[in-house]
Amino acid sequence: MSQPAHALPEPAPDDRPLHGAAVPVPRRAPRTRPAGKPPRPQAPLRRKTPVRHQTEPLRETPRPRAAPKPTARRRGSVGFLVLFAIVVGSMVLGLVSLSALLAESSFRADDLQHRIDALAQENLDLTREQAALSAPGRIDAWARRSGMRLPDDIRFLHVPGEAQTAPAGGADALARTERPLKPVVGGSG
Amino acid sequence: MRRLIALFAGLNLALGAIVVRLGILQVSQADAYQARALDQRLQTLVLPASRGQIVDRSGEPLAISQAARDVYADPRYVTDPTGEAARIAPILGVAVKTLLPNLVADASFRYLARQVDIGVADRLEALHLPGIGFLPSTKRFYPAGPLAPQVLGFVGVDGVGLPGLELEYQSLLAGRAGSLTQEFDPNGQPIAGGVDQEQPPVPGSDIVTTIDRDFQYQVQAALQEAVKANHAIGGTVIVMDPHTGDVYAMASYPWFDPNDFVDATQAAMRNRAVTDSFEPGSVNKVITAAAAVEEHVLPLDQQLTVPWTMRIGTFTIHDSHPHPPEPMTLGDIVAQSSNIGAVKVAQRLGAARMATYLSKFGLGRATGIAFPGESPGMMLPLYQWSDTSLATMAYGQGISVTPLQMISVYSTIANAGGWVQPRLVRGTVDANGTFHAAPPSPVRRVVSAQTARTVTSMLAYVVEAGTGTAAQIPGYQVAGKTGTARIPRPSGGYYTDRYFASFIGFLPASDPQVVIAVILDRPTTVYGGIASAPLFQTIARYAIERLGIAPGSILSLPPHVFPVP
Numbered sequence: 001m002s003q004p005a006h007a008l009p010e011p012a013p014d015d016r017p018l019h020g021a022a023v024p025v026p027r028r029a030p031r032t033r034p035a036g037k038p039p040r041p042q043a044p045l046r047r048k049t050p051v052r053h054q055t056e057p058l059r060e061t062p063r064p065r066a067a068p069k070p071t072a073r074r075r076g077s078v079g080f081l082v083l084f085a086i087v088v089g090s091m092v093l094g095l096v097s098l099s100a101l102l103a104e105s106s107f108r109a110d111d112l113q114h115r116i117d118a119l120a121q122e123n124l125d126l127t128r129e130q131a132a133l134s135a136p137g138r139i140d141a142w143a144r145r146s147g148m149r150l151p152d153d154i155r156f157l158h159v160p161g162e163a164q165t166a167p168a169g170g171a172d173a174l175a176r177t178e179r180p181l182k183p184v185v186g187g188s189g
Numbered sequence: 190m191r192r193l194i195a196l197f198a199g200l201n202l203a204l205g206a207i208v209v210r211l212g213i214l215q216v217s218q219a220d221a222y223q224a225r226a227l228d229q230r231l232q233t234l235v236l237p238a239s240r241g242q243i244v245d246r247s248g249e250p251l252a253i254s255q256a257a258r259d260v261y262a263d264p265r266y267v268t269d270p271t272g273e274a275a276r277i278a279p280i281l282g283v284a285v286k287t288l289l290p291n292l293v294a295d296a297s298f299r300y301l302a303r304q305v306d307i308g309v310a311d312r313l314e315a316l317h318l319p320g321i322g323f324l325p326s327t328k329r330f331y332p333a334g335p336l337a338p339q340v341l342g343f344v345g346v347d348g349v350g351l352p353g354l355e356l357e358y359q360s361l362l363a364g365r366a367g368s369l370t371q372e373f374d375p376n377g378q379p380i381a382g383g384v385d386q387e388q389p390p391v392p393g394s395d396i397v398t399t400i401d402r403d404f405q406y407q408v409q410a411a412l413q414e415a416v417k418a419n420h421a422i423g424g425t426v427i428v429m430d431p432h433t434g435d436v437y438a439m440a441s442y443p444w445f446d447p448n449d450f451v452d453a454t455q456a457a458m459r460n461r462a463v464t465d466s467f468e469p470g471s472v473n474k475v476i477t478a479a480a481a482v483e484e485h486v487l488p489l490d491q492q493l494t495v496p497w498t499m500r501i502g503t504f505t506i507h508d509s510h511p512h513p514p515e516p517m518t519l520g521d522i523v524a525q526s527s528n529i530g531a532v533k534v535a536q537r538l539g540a541a542r543m544a545t546y547l548s549k550f551g552l553g554r555a556t557g558i559a560f561p562g563e564s565p566g567m568m569l570p571l572y573q574w575s576d577t578s579l580a581t582m583a584y585g586q587g588i589s590v591t592p593l594q595m596i597s598v599y600s601t602i603a604n605a606g607g608w609v610q611p612r613l614v615r616g617t618v619d620a621n622g623t624f625h626a627a628p629p630s631p632v633r634r635v636v637s638a639q640t641a642r643t644v645t646s647m648l649a650y651v652v653e654a655g656t657g658t659a660a661q662i663p664g665y666q667v668a669g670k671t672g673t674a675r676i677p678r679p680s681g682g683y684y685t686d687r688y689f690a691s692f693i694g695f696l697p698a699s700d701p702q703v704v705i706a707v708i709l710d711r712p713t714t715v716y717g718g719i720a721s722a723p724l725f726q727t728i729a730r731y732a733i734e735r736l737g738i739a740p741g742s743i744l745s746l747p748p749h750v751f752p753v754p
Contacts, residue, residue, distance in 0.1 A: 106379050121307065124255050131250040131332030136406035154664065154733055156740075 230372045231384060238364030240327060241393030243341055243354060245402040246435070246615060250332055252341055252355070252447075257328035258310035260301040260321065267292045267320035277301065277321070280312050292320070303346040304328040329355075335446045337405050339460035340398075340439050340560075340613065343447040352458060354396060354613065356561050361617060364393035395618040399435035404428065407731045408438040412707075415724040416442050419690075419712035425461045425592045426724070427706045428732060431603035431695060434611045434630035436558075437703070437736075439463075463558065466566045466589040467689050467708070470674025471526045471656075471717070473585030476598060477535050478523050478647060480546035483640045486537040490748040492516040495530040502576040506532060509673065509716075520747035523647040524655030526671060528584040535583030543579055544571040549635045550598045551608055552590050558611045566590040585674060586683075596706035599670075599693045602648070603701035606641035607632045643747065649698040650746045654753040659722035660694060662729055665740050668701070669694020669725065671717035687711050692721035696729055697741030703732045 132138070214222060243252035260281070267273055270292035271285075278285045281302050291299040304326055305313075314323060329344040342353020348363070350356040367390030372383030379385070408426050416424045428438040441461040445453030459465060481487050496514045498507040508528050522530030535543050547553065553568030567589040569578060581587035593611060601608040610630040617625050636644075648668035651657045656671040672691035675683040691708040695701040705728050712720040732738060746753065 102382050110379065121256055124253075127250070127253060128255055128330055128332065131253060131330075134249065135333040135336070136403050137334060137336070140406065140410075151734070154662075154730065156664075 227372075227384070230374075230380070231370055232373050233368055233370045236367035236369055236388075236390045237325065237327065237348075238366050238390035239392045240329070240344070240348065241362040241364065241395045241618075243362070243396045243398060245398055245400045245405075246437075247401070248397070249402045251336065251398065251400070251402065252329060252331050254327045255330050256307055257304045257326045258307060259303050259324040259326045260305055260310065260313060261324060262292050262299045262301050263297050263320045263322060264292055264294050264299065265297055265320070267318075273318050273321065276316055276318065277313060280309060281305065329447075331447045333402065333406070334448060335444050336402065336409065337400055337439060338444050338447045338450075339441050339458060339462075340400065341447060343450045352561060353460065354398065354560070357559055358396050358614070362393040362396060364620075365391040367391070392620040394620070397615045397618060397624070399430075399437065399613055399615050400439070401437045401735065404731060404735045405438040405440065407735070408728055409440045409442075409444070411724060411727045411731070412440050412442050415707075415720075415727075416709065416712075419709055419714045419720045421690075421709040421712040421720070423456075423461065423710040424724075425465075425706070425708045425710075426728060427462050427592055427596045428728065429596055429600055429611060429704045429706075431600040431609065431701050431704045434600070434609040435615065436611055436613050437732075439613070460560065460562075462592045463560050464562045464564050464591070466564045466591050468588065468674045468677060469585040469590050469595050470672035470689065470691065471528075471531075471585055472595055472599075472670050472672035472691050472693050473588065473590075474523055474526065474531045474583070475602065475644060475648065475670055476546055476550050476552075477531050477538070477543070477583045478519060479550075479602065479636050479640055479644045480538055480542060481519060481534045482643050483546075483636045484538060484542060487519050487534060489519055489643065492518055492750060493522070493530060493533050495522065495527050495533065497529065499529045499532060499580075501532070501580045504577050506580055516750055518748050518750055520647045520650050520749045521751050523670070524650045524749065525751060526651075526656045531583040532580040535579050540571060540574055540579045543582065544574070546635075547582065547588070549608075550601060551594055552588065552598075556591075556593055556597055556611055558593060558613060560613060563593075564591050566594055585672060592706055592708050595691075596693060596704055599695060599706070600704045601635050602641045602644050603668075603695040603704050604632075604641075605638040606634060606636040608635045642744070645698055645701075646744045646747045648694060649744055650749060650753075652694065653746060654749075654751060656716075656718040657692060657694070657722050659718055660692060660725045660729070662696065662726055662733070665696050665729075665733070665738075666698040666743050667694055667696045667726075667729065668698040668744075669722075671722060673715060673717045676711070688715050690715060690717040690720035692717050692725040694725060694729075696733075696738065698744045699741040702738045703729070703736060705729055705732065 240254040242250055242254070244250050260277075264270075270289060274285045274288040274292055278288055281288075283302070288301060291301055301321070306328075310323055313321065327348060331338070331341065331343075338353075340353055342350055342355035342357075344355050345351050350359040350362065355362065367388045368386075369388075370384060370386040372380040372385070374380050408428060412424050412426050415421075424440075424442045426438065426440045427436060429436050439460070439462050441459065443454075443457045445457040450458075482489070487493075493516070494514050495508075495517045497510070497512045498505055500506075506528055509526065517525065517527060517530050519534065521527075522534065538546075547568060553566055555563045555565045557563075569588075578587055597608060597611055600611070609632050612627065612630050614627055616627045619625065645668050648670055649666055651671070652660050652667045652669050657667075657669050660667050660669050669692055672689070672693070674689045674691070675685075676687040676689060677683050689708055689710060690712050691706070693704070693706040695704040705725055707721040707725045707728065709720050709724070714720040
């Protein structure tokens with residue numbers, strides 16, 4: 001007896017489902033090949049999982065836990081991120097502010113130093129001007145231009161109650177002077 | 190597969206090399222690189238200490254410092270040398286051809302001008318010329334111009350005092366420079382929180398001199414007038430307090446303006462009062478007289494017969510004017526300034542005692558006034574005296590002294606026989622404004638107070654009736670002595686037409702408050718009594734006014750033969 005040519009070949013031994021192993025459930029039914037076309041040679045299937053012998057005791061498949069609800073998990077992550085952003089942002093802001101304050105102090109100190117230098121320079125200039133204006137040569141020239149002149153003679157003030165000896169023209173006139181008299185600058189001839 | 194392995198190995202090798210290099214940089218050489226990096230960021234600025242002022246005895250400024258700038262060029266960055274020189278020259282007041290070589294030089298630094306006023310530097314800076322830079326500097330300013338320039342000295346472009354008090358007190362005036370080390374960013378701005386170490390400068394102390402500024406001015410004006418009136422080539426005046434040694438005024442003509450010392454001559458820079466010595470002539474007779482009185486070799490009323498010439502060995506000594514043999518007391522010898530009389534007195538003293546008194550009065554050694562270049566004068570040691578040494582030294586020839594030494598002799602007489610070291614500095618004022626008085630000048634006894642008073646009366650007699658009548662001041666008894674000294678030739682002997690004319694004295698005679706020395710160099714009027722005594726009188730009158738000197742009482746004159754007019 002012969003088999004029909006279009007009959008499906010028997011599955012290879014490897015393709016047979018194993019007892020106790022998870023059998024992949026085909027998501028859709030295997031399509032039948034269109035008639036008239038020879039079937040493609042079947043490549044041997046690769047086994048990803050070791051083949052278990054029938055003598056190996058079967059393990060009980062763990063029961064999957066109940067997964068957290070996706071909404072709650074997302075809410076926790078957002079909260080953490082917000083907190084993290086706030087902390088990091090505050091730190092960065094603080095550092096930047098501190099740095100800015102320090103920089104501002106530096107600029108302010110620099111400005112103050114310039115101001116001190118300028119004032120010190122002004123003080124020196126004024127000192128110089130004052131010294132130049134009070135120089136005797138300048139005052140003498142000014143006084144001469146104004147018609148002033150040095151006294152030709154020295155005169156004395158006689159203090160009441162003291163010895164009254166007027167010096168006049170020589171040392172002998174002072175021979176009886178007991179107490180010195182005070183000279184007065186400015187008397188003239 | 191092999192290519193993958195090779196690529197993987199190569200990458201690993203490269204990564205390994207980077208790791209090794211990183212390890213070298215970050216671990217083994219970390220300190221060195223850190224230091225180099227820091228060094229690039231660090232800048233150390235020298236903070237110059239402000240130089241102390243020099244002020245007069247009342248605190249009036251004689252020398253002050255002001256900020257200035259040094260202008261330099263870096264020729265590598267000068268783009269248009271000719272154009273830049275043309276723009277800089279009129280501002281600096283120099284010729285273009287002077288600047289140009291510095292702008293085209295094969296160098297990285299050339300000074301264009303030193304110690305430029307701030308205003309001038311600002312004008313230059315506003316031009317923003319490439320390759321032109323500025324350095325901070327200071328400049329010394331003498332507000333009164335040529336006032337006591339030889340005493341004050343001046344400061345060079347490097348801020349170091351050269352002559353005078355500027356040199357003598359350089360370390361005190363200069364202070365100590367500080368430093369500022371800071372980290373700077375590439376823009377030249379200090380890095381906040383970086384290295385900031387400041388070693389503040391210590392300002393120099395102020396020097397308070399004994400000089401009276403206004404008095405010094407009057408003295409200089411009078412000296413200049415007298416030099417011109419007597420056609421002298423120079424002159425020296427010293428005014429001093431006989432009790433403290435304070436020098437109120439010290440002037441040497443010719444002088445210079447220390448604000449522009451570059452053009453000054455060496456002759457004008459010398460403080461002749463301290464650094465130059467001269468043969469004093471008859472002003473030295475005061476030592477002969479003081480020694481004779483102190484040693485009692487000649488009673489005051491004893492008369493010696495004095496001819497106008499005398500032969501000593503192979504030399505003939507004579508008085509300034511012919512006169513018949515005349516009887517003279519010691520007072521007359523001093524008052525008439527008789528050389529022969531002085532020789533006779535010295536012969537009674539003997540060489541040893543004469544040499545002793547010359548030395549005790551301070552001749553032959555520096556006074557120690559603390560002034561650079563002070564001359565000790567020149568006095569032969571006793572064992573080198575010749576036959577004529579005793580005779581010539583008795584009237585002030587054959588010995589050389591400085592004007593300062595000679596005024597110290599008269600100051601000794603005025604100070605009751607005590608020699609006082611002269612001084613130019615009263616004290617210092619530190620950076621905190623605290624005045625530190627200089628220690629009082631040392632005093633040493635030379636002759637007794639009685640001897641000093643007797644000699645003072647002789648000096649008063651000189652002014653009353655002797656050679657110094659031109660120094661009289663109405664109302665005051667002046668004590669002093671004239672001197673007319675011949676000037677020695679370098680080749681030996683003396684010029685016959687060159688003299689130092691001097692007058693040194695003090696007032697009032699009974700209670701001396703001020704000693705004045707006047708010395709004119711080669712006046713045509715020759716004699717101290719004619720050329721110098723009037724200048725003494727002028728300055729003494731200034732002193733009376735300025736220092737408020739009272740007339741005092743009158744000393745009686747010594748026994749004398751010559752009548753008092």
